Amino acid sequence: MARTAGSDGEKTEAAIRAAALRLMARHGFEAVSMRQLAGEVGVQAAALYRYFPTKEDLLYTLMRAHMEGLIASWEAARPASGNAAALLSAFVENHIRFHVARRHSTHVSNMELRSLSHERLTHILRLRGAYEKELRQILRSGADAGTFHIDDTALTAMAIIQMITGVIVWFRPGERLSVEEVADTYHTMTLRLVGAPA
Amino acid sequence: MARTAGSDGEKTEAAIRAAALRLMARHGFEAVSMRQLAGEVGVQAAALYRYFPTKEDLLYTLMRAHMEGLIASWEAARPASGNAAALLSAFVENHIRFHVARRHSTHVSNMELRSLSHERLTHILRLRGAYEKELRQILRSGADAGTFHIDDTALTAMAIIQMITGVIVWFRPGERLSVEEVADTYHTMTLRLVGAPA
DNA sequence: TAATTAATAGAACGTACGTTTAATTATGGC
DNA sequence: GCCATAATTAAACGTACGTTCTATTAATTA
Numbered sequence: 279m280a281r282t283a284g285s286d287g288e289k290t291e292a293a294i295r296a297a298a299l300r301l302m303a304r305h306g307f308e309a310v311s312m313r314q315l316a317g318e319v320g321v322q323a324a325a326l327y328r329y330f331p332t333k334e335d336l337l338y339t340l341m342r343a344h345m346e347g348l349i350a351s352w353e354a355a356r357p358a359s360g361n362a363a364a365l366l367s368a369f370v371e372n373h374i375r376f377h378v379a380r381r382h383s384t385h386v387s388n389m390e391l392r393s394l395s396h397e398r399l400t401h402i403l404r405l406r407g408a409y410e411k412e413l414r415q416i417l418r419s420g421a422d423a424g425t426f427h428i429d430d431t432a433l434t435a436m437a438i439i440q441m442i443t444g445v446i447v448w449f450r451p452g453e454r455l456s457v458e459e460v461a462d463t464y465h466t467m468t469l470r471l472v473g474a475p476a
Numbered sequence: 477m478a479r480t481a482g483s484d485g486e487k488t489e490a491a492i493r494a495a496a497l498r499l500m501a502r503h504g505f506e507a508v509s510m511r512q513l514a515g516e517v518g519v520q521a522a523a524l525y526r527y528f529p530t531k532e533d534l535l536y537t538l539m540r541a542h543m544e545g546l547i548a549s550w551e552a553a554r555p556a557s558g559n560a561a562a563l564l565s566a567f568v569e570n571h572i573r574f575h576v577a578r579r580h581s582t583h584v585s586n587m588e589l590r591s592l593s594h595e596r597l598t599h600i601l602r603l604r605g606a607y608e609k610e611l612r613q614i615l616r617s618g619a620d621a622g623t624f625h626i627d628d629t630a631l632t633a634m635a636i637i638q639m640i641t642g643v644i645v646w647f648r649p650g651e652r653l654s655v656e657e658v659a660d661t662y663h664t665m666t667l668r669l670v671g672a673p674a
Numbered sequence: 675t676a677a678t679t680a681a682t683a684g685a686a687c688g689t690a691c692g693t694t695t696a697a698t699t700a701t702g703g704c
Numbered sequence: 705g706c707c708a709t710a711a712t713t714a715a716a717c718g719t720a721c722g723t724t725c726t727a728t729t730a731a732t733t734a
Contacts, residue, residue, distance in 0.1 A: 280681075280682050280683055280684090280727070280728035280729040280730080281680070281681040281682045281683085281728075281729045281730045281731080282681075282682060282683085282729080282730075283729090283730065283731095284730090285680085285681050285682065285730070285731090286680095286681085290681080290682090304590065305590060306504070306506060306590055306591070308504060308506035308507050309506050309590075309591070311720075311721065311722080312721080312722060312723080313720085313721080313722090321681095321682075321683090322682070322683050322684070323722085323723085324682075324683070324684080324685095324723085324724080324725090325681075325682055325683075327722095327723070327724080328680090328681070328682080332722080332723080333722065333723090389587060392502065392503060392504055392507075393504070393507070429661045429664065430653070430661055433653070433658070433661055434661075434665065436642065436645070436646050437639050437642065437662065437665055438639075439642075440638050440639050440641070440642025440645065441635050441636075441638050441639040441642070443638070444634065444635065444637075444638025444639070444642070447634070447638065448634050455628070455631070460631070463627045463628055463631055463632075464635065466627065467632065467635055467669050470668050470669055470670075470671060471665050471668055471669050472668075473668060478697070478698035478699040478700080478711075478712050478713055478714095479698075479699045479700045479701080479710070479711040479712045479713085480699080480700075480711075480712065480713085481699090481700065481701095482700090483700075483701090483710085483711050483712065484710095484711085485710070485711070488711080488712090509690075509691065509692080510691080510692060510693080511690085511691080511692090519711095519712075519713090520712070520713055520714075521692085521693085522693080522694080522695090522712075522713070522714080522715095523711075523712055523713075525692095525693070525694080526710090526711070526712080529693095530692080530693080531692065531693090675734100676733100676734090677732100677733085677734080678731100678732080678733075678734095679730100679731085679732075679733090680729100680730080680731070680732085681728105681729085681730075681731090682727105682728085682729080682730090683726100683727085683728075683729095684725105684726090684727085684728100685724105685725090685726090685727105686723105686724085686725080686726105687722105687723085687724080687725095688721105688722100688723095689720105689721080689722090690719105690720085690721075690722105691718105691719080691720075691721080692717105692718100692719090692720105693716105693717085693718095694715105694716085694717080695714105695715090695716080695717100696713105696714095696715090696716105697712105697713085697714085697715100698711100698712080698713075698714100699710105699711085699712080699713090700709100700710080700711075700712095701708105701709085701710075701711090702707100702708095702709090702710095703706105703707090703708090703709105704705100704706085704707085704708105
């Protein structure tokens with residue numbers, strides 16, 4: 279057989295990306311074979327190469343989409359004006375909502391950096407750095423205004439990011455807590471962390 | 477050739493464990509082959525099987541040692557008496573010191589859980605759960621005493637653990653900050669996080 | 675309806691993997 | 705100095721991997 283009835287490049291590519299995220303989030307990039315991925319999509323392994331020239335290209339595409347989506351999400355959610363505390367709240371909420379809604383993508387982006395080539399790793403890290411810089415700027419402006427009390431801006435930014443990204447390790451939507459409750463509690467903890475009045 | 481001059485089972489096993497941690501922390505469990513590991517140790521791949529029956533056994537041994545070491549370290553560092561704030565400080569400091577001193581082991585234990593069989597995964601998670609329970613108890617006692625102000629004990633415990641484990645993602649000893657300074661700043665942030673007076 | 679292009683299948687290639695087996699050499703106790 | 709045993713090598717086994725090649729069929733265009 280060859281081309282199958284109803285086959286459509288766009289749909290196949292989307293199915294590949296979704297299946298890749300799901301499988302790689304669960305088993306890890308190295309542990310997922312192209313044949314296994316193809317089987318999940320319902321296609322032969324060779325068909326994957328029409329959409330992604332190599333396995334690493336596929337990973338890179340997924341990671342880039344994740345980081346660009348995260349940055350775009352923050353740009354859309356960032357309040358046009360407001361004090362540092364309001365900005366920080368918005369940042370925390372956007373971060374948590376984005377990651378909870380993209381569990382698989384987040385896992386892959388956090389765990390599989392080492393499977394990228396040096397130059398692609400550099401590009402992803404640059405995107406990540408740009409995103410983290412947004413948080414550092416918020417912290418610095420709050421500290422300058424006297425709203426926040428911060429020892430070390432870079433260290434505090436990393437601590438906050440680790441904390442709020444860690445949500446996806448234990449959070450399961452539809453269980454004890456809702457996203458709103460979780461985001462709210464993290465929001466409170468973050469403000470306390472930076473020494474701002476609750 | 478066969479047995480080599482000066483060969484010693486204990487030393488070889490220690491060398492295998494150290495090399496495995498180093499390589500797996502950098503490249504990931506799946507990406508490290510037994511031949512590559514053997515090459516790093518200076519031995520043939522078959523020699524590894526004298527010490528570890530399978531590759532997964534090796535991983536499991538490393539992870540179990542890490543978790544048991546962490547729990548033992550906390551048992552040794554835990555103050556015999558003291559209020560919740562003092563206990564929390566001791567917990568944070570021990571956690572950070574332990575993990576910073578064992579970067580490779582920490583990376584492997586945090587990243588490679590999915591390469592364990594179900595029953596071994598369960599065992600490691602049980603150890604992890606026991607360790608996290610210590611923190612939850614500290615938080616609860618502090619909340620009961622009115623020292624801490626905590627919304628959700630389980631959620632707060634996870635947030636703190638994510639935050640203080642995340643240190644090893646960015647911290648490099650011998651650079652801008654010392655372990656003492658880092659532990660001190662995290663200690664301050666943690667106390668603020670739980671609503672305790674600094 | 676004929677020609678072109680898009681989307682796939684099926685088979686194969688070379689390589690690397692985890693692991694096993696058998697042979698071989700060094701070490702330590704008598 | 706002999707002997708049991710500890711430590712290791714060298715070679716091989718079967719399997720699975722990422723990827724490529726070619727043929728074939730479905731959809732689209734003219």
